[in-house]
Amino acid sequence: MSKPKVEKHVNQKSGKSSNNPNQLQFTGNWFIDAGILGFVNLMEEVYGWDLEKLRERISEEPEVVYYGYFPFAYFYNLSKKDKKELKTEAISFIEKNKELGKKILEEVWWKFITELFRESWVEGKLKVMHESECYDKRGKVKPQYADSRYRNLVKEREELIVNILKNNNFKEKIEEVLGKRKELIKEGSHNLTVDDIRRLEENLGNFTDDDLRKEIENIIRKHKELENYLNKIWDVFKAKNISKDKSVFYRIPIDSSFFKNYLFFNNSKGIFEQLEDLKNLLDGNTNYSEYLSKIDKTISKFLPSDEEFPNISYTKFRAETILKDVPYLFVYLINFLNAFVNVRGIGNVFFYSNDLDFTYQINKKIRVYIKDSDNNLKILRLTWQAIIDTLVETETTWVLENMYLIRYKSLSQQDLIGVEYIGILKLQASIILDDTIRDTINRNIAVKASNGKIEQQVWLLEEFIKQKPLLPHLINNIHLYLADNIKYEGFISMRTLVYASIVDAKVKEFGNDNRLFGDHFFNSYRQLLSEIKNDVRRASGAVRAISETLEDSDERKSYANLLLSAIRRDNKHRFVNTVLKALVEKKGEEKVVKTLMSFIFDKILSNDLSWKNYALILVGGLIGGGEADGEE
Amino acid sequence: MEGVKLMGKSEYEFYSIKPWELRQLRDLTKDVFSNIGTEKSRQRLVYDLLNALKTNDRKRFLWLILKNVNNISVEKSEKVKRFAEFLSTLQFEHETAENFDKIAYAIVMGIMSVESEKGGGSNE
Numbered sequence: 001m002s003k004p005k006v007e008k009h010v011n012q013k014s015g016k017s018s019n020n021p022n023q024l025q026f027t028g029n030w031f032i033d034a035g036i037l038g039f040v041n042l043m044e045e046v047y048g049w050d051l052e053k054l055r056e057r058i059s060e061e062p063e064v065v066y067y068g069y070f071p072f073a074y075f076y077n078l079s080k081k082d083k084k085e086l087k088t089e090a091i092s093f094i095e096k097n098k099e100l101g102k103k104i105l106e107e108v109w110w111k112f113i114t115e116l117f118r119e120s121w122v123e124g125k126l127k128v129m130h131e132s133e134c135y136d137k138r139g140k141v142k143p144q145y146a147d148s149r150y151r152n153l154v155k156e157r158e159e160l161i162v163n164i165l166k167n168n169n170f171k172e173k174i175e176e177v178l179g180k181r182k183e184l185i186k187e188g189s190h191n192l193t194v195d196d197i198r199r200l201e202e203n204l205g206n207f208t209d210d211d212l213r214k215e216i217e218n219i220i221r222k223h224k225e226l227e228n229y230l231n232k233i234w235d236v237f238k239a240k241n242i243s244k245d246k247s248v249f250y251r252i253p254i255d256s257s258f259f260k261n262y263l264f265f266n267n268s269k270g271i272f273e274q275l276e277d278l279k280n281l282l283d284g285n286t287n288y289s290e291y292l293s294k295i296d297k298t299i300s301k302f303l304p305s306d307e308e309f310p311n312i313s314y315t316k317f318r319a320e321t322i323l324k325d326v327p328y329l330f331v332y333l334i335n336f337l338n339a340f341v342n343v344r345g346i347g348n349v350f351f352y353s354n355d356l357d358f359t360y361q362i363n364k365k366i367r368v369y370i371k372d373s374d375n376n377l378k379i380l381r382l383t384w385q386a387i388i389d390t391l392v393e394t395e396t397t398w399v400l401e402n403m404y405l406i407r408y409k410s411l412s413q414q415d416l417i418g419v420e421y422i423g424i425l426k427l428q429a430s431i432i433l434d435d436t437i438r439d440t441i442n443r444n445i446a447v448k449a450s451n452g453k454i455e456q457q458v459w460l461l462e463e464f465i466k467q468k469p470l471l472p473h474l475i476n477n478i479h480l481y482l483a484d485n486i487k488y489e490g491f492i493s494m495r496t497l498v499y500a501s502i503v504d505a506k507v508k509e510f511g512n513d514n515r516l517f518g519d520h521f522f523n524s525y526r527q528l529l530s531e532i533k534n535d536v537r538r539a540s541g542a543v544r545a546i547s548e549t550l551e552d553s554d555e556r557k558s559y560a561n562l563l564l565s566a567i568r569r570d571n572k573h574r575f576v577n578t579v580l581k582a583l584v585e586k587k588g589e590e591k592v593v594k595t596l597m598s599f600i601f602d603k604i605l606s607n608d609l610s611w612k613n614y615a616l617i618l619v620g621g622l623i624g625g626g627e628a629d630g631e632e
Numbered sequence: 633m634e635g636v637k638l639m640g641k642s643e644y645e646f647y648s649i650k651p652w653e654l655r656q657l658r659d660l661t662k663d664v665f666s667n668i669g670t671e672k673s674r675q676r677l678v679y680d681l682l683n684a685l686k687t688n689d690r691k692r693f694l695w696l697i698l699k700n701v702n703n704i705s706v707e708k709s710e711k712v713k714r715f716a717e718f719l720s721t722l723q724f725e726h727e728t729a730e731n732f733d734k735i736a737y738a739i740v741m742g743i744m745s746v747e748s749e750k751g752g753g754s755n756e
Binding site for chain 1 (some may be wrong): 648679734741
């Protein structure tokens with residue numbers, strides 16, 4: 001991930017024609033783009049292709065990628081099984097059968113995708129412990145159990161279990177092995193599960209009674225018979241040798257925890273319908289299903305439902321128009337969750353900029369960082385760090401300015417909980433690009449503590465990016481230190497205090513200058529940086545001056561308390577009065593007094609907007625003892 | 633909420649004394665007071681002024697200033713006149729407590745600057 005490589009990505013992208021709809025690039029709609037990144041992530045995770053490689057494959061043979069590689073990868077991911085050999089087989093099959101084009105989908109489906117779900121399909125069927133479960137209220141066979149041999153085996157296993165449990169002596173012994181729980185048999189119906197049968201098998205040696213052991217062996221044998229039968233018919237059906245009315249019996253059990261009813265996720269869909277759904281999804285056939293005609297909450301939970309869309313009175317939001325430019329739209333949309341990275345303590349985050357290369361690099365970096373770290377707080381920091389590092393490497397400021405952080409806390413009932421969108425403004429972006437400022441405010445500071453134990457910290461850089469004011473945190477930190485609630489190590493460093501306070505003040509002042517053609521409009525952000533540095537220099541001088549004026553440490557602490565209280569009460573004149581009085585009483589060296597007076601006059605007395613930021617630096621100076629180092 | 637706050641602010645800003653006016657006042661004060669009394673007496677005066685401000689005793693503050701200015705020699709009278717004029721204009725135009733305090737502290741800091749001026753340094 002060296003710098004030249006990143007630049008190469010960026011150049012490559014801009015160099016290629018943007019009119020090719022097959023070319024993988026962002027659309028500018030972040031919810032589609034999240035899907036594109038999710039798609040890229042998926043392909044990388046399963047096949048190890050990076051963005052460059054994926055682009056190459058797509059431009060060479062789009063159909064093989066979208067109809068062969070993608071479906072396998074998608075279901076591979078859903079199956080949560082690490083079947084490496086099967087994957088290798090699938091890859092070599094796809095490579096050898098490229099000429100099939102779109103038709104490769106069917107082959108991949110029957111040969112490989114179904115195989116991914118063999119165990120979970122068998123397990124799902126094994127879990128049915130009572131024959132009655134296979135029928136609906138009217139006594140009709142449910143489609144998912146539409147196989148008489150299967151139902152018979154379930155019935156036979158059930159009868160064996162009931163018989164053994166009817167014998168009280170046997171029942172007690174079994175209870176002993178399984179541990180006391182709910183009743184094992186009630187009104188002629190047993191309560192054993194598949195796991196219970198497995199435990200009985202593991203503990204077979206513990207049953208000393210020969211008759212009982214035999215009975216249990218019978219159950220186990222029947223259970224195995226059922227299992228073997230299921231595996232056998234799975235092999236047969238894979239040869240597509242089944243009648244359509246058994247379609248639902250063979251449906252592949254998939255669950256995304258998110259798409260509950262969407263196309264092939266819907267429980268009523270049999271294996272043939274699932275394949276048909278997938279095919280139409282890949283084709284982007286909007287006439288096939290309502291799901292494929294609209295883009296709304298059903299596909300991306302960040303969107304409103306079709307009825308709730310604010311533009312509903314003008315026109316409905318339809319997929320058809322977008323498909324012209326993004327032919328594999330639905331491939332991307334069903335992948336949007338893959339774009340998010342789970343960060344412990346924060347939730348699921350996705351950093352979005354309108355450039356695929358940049359977004360890809362950042363999100364990749366976050367994944368790597370998270371893997372390498374197991375400290376919560378560190379992760380929080382690293383997440384933003386990934387953005388900044390990528391930014392510094394690529395030197396593409398404009399991307400940062402157009403960047404958003406989208407996060408959600410959890411999934412529930414097919415909804416996203418705690419969704420948050422955070423943008424990074426140009427102002428903040430240009431400030432954090434400065435190495436000194438970034439490094440200095442790249443710190444956690446304590447903001448809540450009790451009995452000397454830190455209870456809450458904030459990371460200044462993150463607060464800054466999120467456009468939250470820093471001053472309250474800085475005040476809290478100093479207050480905690482003065483109230484003896486944190487030790488000196490928990491106290492913000494003078495250098496960080498000076499920078500954070502001034503940066504915060506400048507952002508406030510900048511935001512206040514709302515005249516359209518005010519000075520700031522033309523002077524750009526560069527000027528702001530030099531203003532910050534200039535103020536840092538002056539503040540550092542003032543800090544040195546005040547700590548030279550007041551030398552006694554008790555006295556300093558008592559002044560610090562007085563001054564902090566004036567700041568917290570928003571009483572500027574009380575603050576000025578107290579400092580001036582100290583100056584008169586102490587009669588410091590002329591030069592020192594002059595430096596301090598000029599700072600107080602310009603930055604505190606004449607400054608209504610951000611005087612507290614500068615005043616707080618002086619308080620810090622009294623506690624910190626003039627360690628401020630204003631020189632870069 | 634933001635709107636109300638901003639409106640209040642701009643209204644206040646309209647009457648608010650500008651930083652350059654404050655600076656002018658401070659420098660003028662420094663000039664006027666550079667010939668008044670000794671370093672010690674000025675220090676006392678500053679102390680008294682700060683106390684008057686702390687208790688929000690505007691009358692005493694003005695009385696202290698005027699009493700000291702009254703003692704000044706004739707050759708400085710031109711500046712004193714300007715100082716008095718400036719003071720009265722500011723007083724009438726900026727009748728808020730906020731402005732009064734700002735003006736008052738600018739004057740105090742002007743007087744304090746005289747003290748630190750002894751070595752012959754000039755204004756920054």
